[in-house]
Amino acid sequence: MSTENDIAPEPVRFDTKIAVLLRDDLETWQRLNVTAFLVSGLGSQVPEVVGEPYEDADGTPYLPMFRQPVLVFEGDKQTLTTAHARALSRALPRSVFTADLFASGNDRDNRAAVRAVPRDGLDLVGLAVYGPRNGVDKVLKGARMHP
Helix, strand or coil, X not given: CCCCCCCCCCCCCCCEEEEEEEECCCCHHHHHHHHHXXXXXXXXXXXXXXXXXXXXXXXXXXXXXXXXXXXXXXXXXXXXXXXXXXXXXXXXXXXXXXXXXXXXXXXXXXXXXXXXXCHHHCCEEEEEEEEEHHHHHHHCCCCEECC
């Protein structure tokens, strides 16, 4: 039972943002797969995005997850190309997923597929970016929230 003296805790606000931008012509399974792959790199390169491990009431341990939400956006091919250039110009931590990676089945071949194409020729289907809220917002200008 609450009283007038109860004070609600302040909501947690983050000055950073984790965002994924997906090309709007992907199949549902591709969107899920690309999102999972894209965000997997952030925790290893930007460890402050990972929170503490979880534990249930019985003491069963679980892996830590991101400490903040991951926002998912979509846009057309040009929106992805523009966002990629903006992320590079701001030197924000980022990961990419290209259409070529759908034909590969392992990390080695994935890296080789990206390495084989010049930056401006990448057939981007996904981009993840992390950084200050306003910087990420500027990178994603023109994209829309994923439905």
